[in-house]
Amino acid sequence: MNFGIAQHSIALACTALSLTLFPVLAAPASAKTLVYCSEASPEGFDPALYSTNSTWDASSKPVYNRLVEFQNGTTNVLPGLAESWTISDDKLTYTFKLRNNVKFHTTEYFTPSRDLNADDVVFSLQRQLDKTSPWHTYITGITWEMTTAMGLPDMVKEISKVDDKTVKIVLSAPSASVLANLAMDFASILSKEYADHLQADGKMTQLNELPVGTGPYQFVNYQQDSVVRFAANPDYWDGRQKIDDLIFSITLDQTTRIQKLRAGECQVASYPSPADVAGLKADSELKVLEQPGLxxxxxxxxxxxxxxxxxxxxxxxxxxxxxxxxxxxxxxxxxxxxxxxxxxxxxxxxxxxxxxxxxxxxxxxxxxxxxxxxxxxxxxxxxxxxxxxxxxxxxxxxxxxxxxxxxxxxxxxxxxxxxxxxxxxxxxxxxxxxxxxxxxxxxxxxxxxxxxxxxxxxxxxxxxxxxxxxxxxxxxxxxxxxxxxxxxxxxxxxxxxxxxxxxxxxxxxxxVMPMSKKVSGYVLDPLGSHRFDGVDLAE
CATH class of the missing domain: 3.10.105.10 (Dipeptide-binding Protein; Domain 3)
Structure with a gap:
């Protein structure tokens, strides 16, 4: 359940990143930039460690993928990094076939030498369950809160690699919600190759500070309590995004977020005050999406x-x-x-x-x-x-x-x-x-x-x-x-x-979600996240 549970503040090393160290990745001359006025700072960039939507919005949603995904705007489960799966007759064994040619992000701090394979899936999920793994306690005070709350330690009997493109998950008992659980943010797939490099260099906490995923956007830099910058992943397996540069402008105050939206300093703003909604709906430059919340x-x-x-x-x-x-x-x-x-x-x-x-x-x-x-x-x-x-x-x-x-x-x-x-x-x-x-x-x-x-x-x-x-x-x-x-x-x-x-x-x-009328393709998520895959911005 997402709402907020923090265990670890991002290391100061991450706050020291600057655009001189991590410039925005090369983009076309007519690059499109979308600014989202978010309501809180991310607690880190390893989504399995946390349970707040504000953290997942800035980590799992832009940077990572999962074996299966929620169709945007619904709770329907669709193929993700797994292009297909089979379920045994006794409902205990799930076998996932991975997509070919899925690239991890190439960043200023890591260059992958291979595509996604089963090792990445096993590493990403097993570290949350295996108490003997050095990655189980790589951040002090970790409780793997979502993993525990969803009952995975008791539910999952085995996670194993069948071959480079096949992963098998064996359950202790049938579960009606296992696929939906695997579409959740804590089940995001990280690069084992990147993790191995960090472990060898004695920099394991960097996994939570400088993320590497397969998602639609790749991390550029984070200035603590101020801004998170992402750039479109040029090799995204589901197609390059139309937005070139995605910026999270961290703005805690509701009134200030709306002021920035009206001034054109951001194109989407989170969680307006209910008192402001009528005025936002009346603004000819804006549109307001609305739906009952889960x-x-x-x-x-x-x-x-x-x-x-x-x-x-x-x-x-x-x-x-x-x-x-x-x-x-x-x-x-x-x-x-x-x-x-x-x-x-x-x-x-x-x-x-x-x-x-x-x-x-x-x-x-x-x-x-x-x-x-x-x-x-x-x-x-x-x-x-x-x-x-x-x-x-x-x-x-x-x-x-x-x-x-x-x-x-x-x-x-x-x-x-x-x-x-x-x-x-x-x-x-x-x-x-x-x-x-x-x-x-x-x-x-x-x-x-x-x-x-x-x-x-x-x-x-x-x-x-x-x-x-x-x-x-x-x-x-x-x-x-x-x-x-x-x-x-x-x-x-x-x-x-x-x-x-x-x-x-x-x-x-x-x-409710207010935004510029220039924004298209944004879909309200019933699960409370803010997703920018598939979003475009008119000139």
């Missing part, structure tokens, strides 16, 4: 810390939150109140679940009955805009006022985005954290296992809530092939989550 925002209690270890306390606090007021103030018509952690736009959603009523008086009496008085707590507010929560500070202020009405005092805290995510994972974290996510593959398991799986405690499970009946149910649903049967289990899971209340589900948003 997302959710929530307030996650730390269930390992009293009194939040008691479900009755968590339910009482949930009843104290006026979620409609948050949606009205923060989204201004571009969102809806959430009662489940799954979005209603996706399959598996349980509309029969009854939400907690907004009832401050009952919440107060429930806290008293639970022996909780004079409670003081922290509420964490994200420092960046996300599609599921454009203004976490405002939401935190409203929650602060709601909790005050039931006798609970709240201190609002925040940190720089990467630090926010790192500190929020601490099992001893003081306070409830505002976060959320957008589905990475459209499968209910993605969000539910990521948020609530026992394997994610201390990482992606920000409530640190391991409830074995739910965990067993999710593991069962993962291996059932029939979607109708899986739906029943996910509906049951949502009933359990509502009853035990490890989080307060806050909202689901409508996703």
């Amino acid at each position: 997302n959710v925002a929530y307030l996650a209690y730390n269930t390992l810390v009293p009194p939040f270890d008691k479900a009755e306390v968590r339910r009482a606090l949930n009843m104290a939150i006026n979620k409609q007021a948050i949606v009205d103030a923060v989204f201004q018509g571009m969102g809806q109140v959430a009662k489940n952690p799954l979005p209603p736009a996706g399959w598996g959603y349980n509309d029969a679940v009854n939400d907690d009523p907004y009832d401050p008086e009952k919440a107060k009496s429930m806290l008293q009955a639970a022996g909780v008085g004079n409670l003081a707590m922290k509420v964490w507010a994200m420092p960046v805009s996300r599609p599921y929560m454009p203004n976490a500070r405002r939401a935190a202020e409203l929650i602060q006022a709601d909790f005050a009405r039931v006798g609970v005092s709240v201190e609002i805290v925040s940190y720089e985005w990467g630090e926010y995510l790192k500190k929020a994972r601490d099992k001893n974290r003081d306070g409830a954290v505002i976060l959320g996510g957008t589905s990475d593959n459209g499968d209910p398991d993605n969000l539910l296992s990521f948020f609530f799986g026992c394997a994610g405690v201390g990482s992606s499970n920000y409530s640190n809530w391991c409830f074995q009946p739910l965990d067993s149910l999710l593991q069962k649903a993962r291996i059932i092939p029939d979607q109708a049967e899986r739906t029943k289990l996910y509906e049951e899971a949502q009933v359990i989550i509502k009853r035990e209340a490890p989080i307060a589900a806050l909202d689901h948003s409508t996703v």
Whole structure:
């Protein structure tokens, strides 16, 4: 699930890169440049280490490919680096046939001597599972969060090379979501040859700083917290892109992003304030794409810390939150109140679940009955805009006022985005954290296992809530092939989550993307990413 989990800040060596060291690759005299005003800095450029869309937007999407890919704008799985695959009768063995003549990027810092082969696939995936590999711990503090949350350590029995163009993946049990998982960002394919060179030179962390992939764009340079530059891959297996130079202009402030868009300093801008949407739609120079998001925002209690270890306390606090007021103030018509952690736009959603009523008086009496008085707590507010929560500070202020009405005092805290995510994972974290996510593959398991799986405690499970009946149910649903049967289990899971209340589900948003009318070919991604393959810009 993507929303944000940082483990490693990019080394200072990467920030020192300059255009004198890494000039933009040669392009035609009439080179087209597209500037995207992004909302946050990438945490690194090895996508398997992270779980934020802002990081994947600047790494896996432009630089890398996967064995299989999501068709742009859908959750349909299509061939990627694997041109075809077969599945054994027992649904345990997947055999992938790789494309011929797939080139890795030639950059200022690496020149490949061969095309993509099976060694690259095995290396890219196996390092995430093999704890004895030096690449398993090449960045301090790695947890391979997405890999773990998706259950791959238990799901995958073997990854092996059959021949240079054939890879075999053997599962421990059938999985209904394995192909969708392999289309996710953490399954991006890196160059083993490049990794071997870095290891021999004692520069392994460079794999996360100076990326080499097979994707539509290749990395040029990164100036920390300022700009990321890419150039069209001249040898891209699926055809050279029409945009020659792709630039991510990192602009944290929503208002500034829109100002840059209107001024023509960027052609696409992420996550506008809902208050700005009507004006953007009225601008004759702009167009605004819009669709319901496969997302959710929530307030996650730390269930390992009293009194939040008691479900009755968590339910009482949930009843104290006026979620409609948050949606009205923060989204201004571009969102809806959430009662489940799954979005209603996706399959598996349980509309029969009854939400907690907004009832401050009952919440107060429930806290008293639970022996909780004079409670003081922290509420964490994200420092960046996300599609599921454009203004976490405002939401935190409203929650602060709601909790005050039931006798609970709240201190609002925040940190720089990467630090926010790192500190929020601490099992001893003081306070409830505002976060959320957008589905990475459209499968209910993605969000539910990521948020609530026992394997994610201390990482992606920000409530640190391991409830074995739910965990067993999710593991069962993962291996059932029939979607109708899986739906029943996910509906049951949502009933359990509502009853035990490890989080307060806050909202689901409508996703909007404003851009210049000169931009064509851009498709809104239901999975929350920003892709620029296939995009063009009129003169």
